[in-house]
Amino acid sequence: MNHPVPPAAVRPRRPFPSELLSALQAQFGERVSTSEAVRAHHGRDESPFDPQLPDAVVFAQSTEEVRAIVESCARYDVPIIPYGNGSSLEGQLLAVEGGVSIDLSGMNRIVSIAAQDMTATVEAGVSRKALNEALRDTGLFFPIDPGADASLGGMSATRASGTNAVRYGTMRENVLGLTVVLPDGRIVKTGTRARKSSAGYDLTRLFVGSEGTLGVITEVTVRLYPQPEAVSAAVCAFPSMGEAVRTVIETIQLGVPIARVEFVDALAIRAINRHSNLTLPESPTLFFEFHGSEAGVQEQAERVESLAGEHGGSGFAWATRPEERSRLWNARHTAFFAMLQLKPGCRAVTTDVCVPISRLADCVEQTEQDLLGSPLPCPIVGHVGDGNFHVAMLIDPAKPEELEEAERLNRRVVQRALEMGGTCTGEHGIGLHKMDFLLDEHGPAAVGAMRAIKHAFDPRNLMNPGKIFSYSA
Amino acid sequence: MNHPVPPAAVRPRRPFPSELLSALQAQFGERVSTSEAVRAHHGRDESPFDPQLPDAVVFAQSTEEVRAIVESCARYDVPIIPYGNGSSLEGQLLAVEGGVSIDLSGMNRIVSIAAQDMTATVEAGVSRKALNEALRDTGLFFPIDPGADASLGGMSATRASGTNAVRYGTMRENVLGLTVVLPDGRIVKTGTRARKSSAGYDLTRLFVGSEGTLGVITEVTVRLYPQPEAVSAAVCAFPSMGEAVRTVIETIQLGVPIARVEFVDALAIRAINRHSNLTLPESPTLFFEFHGSEAGVQEQAERVESLAGEHGGSGFAWATRPEERSRLWNARHTAFFAMLQLKPGCRAVTTDVCVPISRLADCVEQTEQDLLGSPLPCPIVGHVGDGNFHVAMLIDPAKPEELEEAERLNRRVVQRALEMGGTCTGEHGIGLHKMDFLLDEHGPAAVGAMRAIKHAFDPRNLMNPGKIFSYSA
Structure with a gap:
């Protein structure tokens, strides 16, 4: 391969302490992998860039497990890259500074379907097709459909849309609430199942589109529509x-x-x-x-x-x-x-x-x-x-x-x-690829405000570092 | 009157330096008022609470003027309360720590109507009825309709809705972009006129519903619909x-x-x-x-x-x-x-x-x-x-x-x-009245995340202090 990440995205890799690996292995056993093949699979996406391998991949099965992984990584200052179905298009999954890829595909439970309210809560690894399969007998459907069978967590993080957005909106309009593990290990539940709310800052919409840079999305509550x-x-x-x-x-x-x-x-x-x-x-x-x-x-x-x-x-x-x-x-x-x-x-x-x-x-x-x-x-x-x-x-x-x-x-x-x-x-999001365009589009004051939020949530830049914001500017 | 603000909202008033008043008067002349009547009018809203008067009211006519007022207040550590049409219901406009009320009702220009794109950009003081009046011959309308003839800036800040939300959504879904003066005087333009975007954090949705606590909204771009x-x-x-x-x-x-x-x-x-x-x-x-x-x-x-x-x-x-x-x-x-x-x-x-x-x-x-x-x-x-x-x-x-x-x-x-x-x-928003409920609803981790954003944007708590977050908790 011969397509290095763009110059603005080039980062020094951080050290990966063997104590962290031991701690993860002690807790997760065979669900921690450092094999070349698994790391290579998790160090790429559908972008044209050469893979950037994480140091380890952990297959998480619950929000509590994600919290444990995040806390362990935070202890050693090691980056965390949330991984859903691998279908992002702008290099969002590449481990440009190394670190731990948290594979959420095992978090594939439908937590609840409230057919009368036309809402569903799912774990972040549930794919859009799996959700619609689970809805088959309810008379309802979930309309957002990027080309790939992406995970709901990934679709939230990317603010994805698809062919139905002209009528039904994007993930911005259709995510009602999220469970998110913050960089310090706290678990936040945003939103409610009510259709609208004026209760405080719109954290849901802040995490939707944050591309893994503010926390790990582990559960998603979405709106459904009558077939x-x-x-x-x-x-x-x-x-x-x-x-x-x-x-x-x-x-x-x-x-x-x-x-x-x-x-x-x-x-x-x-x-x-x-x-x-x-x-x-x-x-x-x-x-x-x-x-x-x-x-x-x-x-x-x-x-x-x-x-x-x-x-x-x-x-x-x-x-x-x-x-x-x-x-x-x-x-x-x-x-x-x-x-x-x-x-x-x-x-x-x-x-x-x-x-x-x-x-x-x-x-x-x-x-x-x-x-x-x-x-x-x-x-x-x-x-x-x-x-x-x-x-x-x-x-x-x-x-x-x-x-x-x-x-x-x-x-x-x-x-x-x-x-x-x-x-x-x-x-598709900014990822590694559009960091300069972000600045052209919004200007330095708005990007500065985004950086201020990033710094407030993640002062040590552990969450998917190197994405959205360029290293230099 | 006999309805003091709720205990959680009681604040010490801050000193109001005469130098600030002189500076504002030098720039704005008769558009600065310290009269009891004007201050009383701006120190109340449609909530049941006794008025809390600002120390002065400035009638702003442009984003640049708002920036100048914000910079002057910041220099003296004096609170800033953005004021639209005075129709909020939860005490959002009460100057619980004193300070300067910025009256935006003079910012009532329709900046542009893009009929083909079904978008309009207006100054923050334009009311929903005034916007619809301006749209009369375009075949388009703006659906969000709180009971009062509120200003678009105030409706954005409150994340308002009304009778049409079941079909057309709320301000959350219908604001495409904002111009906001930040607490340090920088001017941010959020969003674009495109119907959707995945370009970075959703600052638009962050300011929508922030009740004046993160900055002063001076322009609003909204979606319109065919009549x-x-x-x-x-x-x-x-x-x-x-x-x-x-x-x-x-x-x-x-x-x-x-x-x-x-x-x-x-x-x-x-x-x-x-x-x-x-x-x-x-x-x-x-x-x-x-x-x-x-x-x-x-x-x-x-x-x-x-x-x-x-x-x-x-x-x-x-x-x-x-x-x-x-x-x-x-x-x-x-x-x-x-x-x-x-x-x-x-x-x-x-x-x-x-x-x-x-x-x-x-x-x-x-x-x-x-x-x-x-x-x-x-x-x-x-x-x-x-x-x-x-x-x-x-x-x-x-x-x-x-x-x-x-x-x-x-x-x-x-x-x-x-x-x-x-x-x-x-x-209706949180204002002074639902700060404890906010905590009950979202929990301390989520409210902590909101406070972190507030602190990142406004470390000296100048923007509409005492709203959304309780003083103690």
Whole structure:
């Protein structure tokens, strides 16, 4: 491999005392691993960067165990990196200063489902699919769906979203409360199961999106939604991505309560066709989904079909049967992995900008112009109802010049989004990769305020050090 | 008056240096006031507590002016209390340690309206009605509507909501970004105009609900919504509050996207009838509003009417014409003032609990039992779609025993809500009044984390001191 972490993220590794390892082994026995394979698995994620191995991995099974690990690490000044399902995209899991990776995948219990209140409390290692499986007979579902089958803890820490955010919001709107182990070992429970509260500072929203830098999330209480009475999905091809995006903008502005609307460009459609064995026309395409009553879904769909027609959309193909819909959305969800197969052995540098919706067509079209001049294959997919899209720049890990080219394109896309009043990351987080962009986006006073919070919670910088904030600035 | 601030909120006043007054007068001239009348006006709110006067009031007109005032106060260690429209309910505006009240009502400019993006940026002194007036020709509206015509800055600081929250969320969901003057005079801009972001800690959500204790909010960017194509409203009387509340619970659980559903008990209906010259039956009543397409509104209304019928609801009266609807909702919005007129010269101690919706009927019915035994008139209104309701306990300011009785009832209601997994405050905030409840609700570790943030931002405790956190604990 040949893609070192970005210069701003380079850190000196801290010493790993053998006394700490002995203490952990005494308590956790075989659930402590220092094997190369386990450490390598936990020292990487879906980002393009070379792994940075933790010194040890501990497989925790309860909040109390996490507290014990955190207290042990704190005693020796050793970093702690919470690990869910390993699907983060910006290097959040890389142990840039060494330390202990706490694997939470064994914390996979559904703690409680309150069907009447439409809330569920789960341990942090429960994945979004496992939660929905547990909800199957309740008539409820949990809508947030990043591409990977991420853990609820990781999704909270990343402030993740996905294809349903246009209707149901992101983790920001859907986490009601958290259990968090703080760097000093205290256990905090934030929020309640009430739908709203004005009781003090919003600690829930502070931990949501904190990327493991303020504490270890061990339990998550989320909002659930009634499974819609009727669902229909459709695919529609457009002559250009501008026309597709303009269809979406008008849909949102009309107040149509669309549940999902995803943009997939021609190259990404090719990847999806190959990977999911579909035969969609290789054009800029929108995937739609409508939720509501039978009549409501019908009405929404007619409006959108008419808007699409005005923008040259053709071949509006309906998928009303559940298995057709599943096939379509599975294809969309596996798009990231499908795109990786466009270039065997590649890794992806993925942009994640999100702009005010009035600027989305401009932003996507100008980005398309940039990409025309690049040697890299760069499929585009987007949660366009939110103004969020991803360019996956496929790079050969053996060619540093390809990483450099991808980073050049990434910088241009981010700069453009910020100039348009947008953000450098809609749902992937800062991690190791966007620390400079964070400063560009918010300015030194706001980043200074964030650092002040970090310092107040974690004065010795033990919790996932080296993420969000650059070492130097 | 005879209702001192609660014991936990009693503070020593700080000295007010004449040099600070001279400095402020030199810069702001007649926009600095030390008159008794102006100070008295700014040292109270809609809470039942005796006023606590600031030493001076400064009428600010820009973020830069606020910065100058904050820097001057910081130089002399003098407290700062941001003041919007004076409508807070929990003593948030009382100058318990003295200091300077910064009146932001002159900061009433609409900075920008981005109709295509459905966002608006306003100065903190703009009221919710003024914003909606400015939006009139755009086809958009801003839904958050506390009873008073509060300022957007104050609504942000209180994490306010109102009658539309069941569909549109609260200030938590609808503030996209803020401009805030920090205690050291730095100006922070949080958030962007993008609908979602994972870029660093969620400072926006941290300042939303911070009640002036972390900085002075001077600008607010909010989400807007398309005015619904069709709106209809209805009133329905029920045999008991339990049956009314159960109708609401089933409506929510069926996923009917109801825009507003308000509970008003028989006594509150009497108050509203007198105050707004209406003739509603004096029974437990629900006010409904439906937003959507013509067909969608019709369908929602039919479902709810049928559910209401199953619970003994009768006399479902429709208000489809805009002027009928306005009359109905004006009556609901002025309910607080109408209720005050039930007992001339009274002030109200208002509960604000919010519980998981499955517990709402129990919580309201048990509370009703408590109130039966009380000598105080205690009308109840509620944003029941959120699980939030208010008991307004009407007390004679000349009778300390009535405050004591109200506080006794309040403690019982809060204790019950917390046992049910709810919160002590759905939308009014902690202020001076619920500091002990905050600790009961969140526990010492979470409140300790909040205090750590407060200390990191404001180590000398200059920003609205004495609010949210008790002096002793």
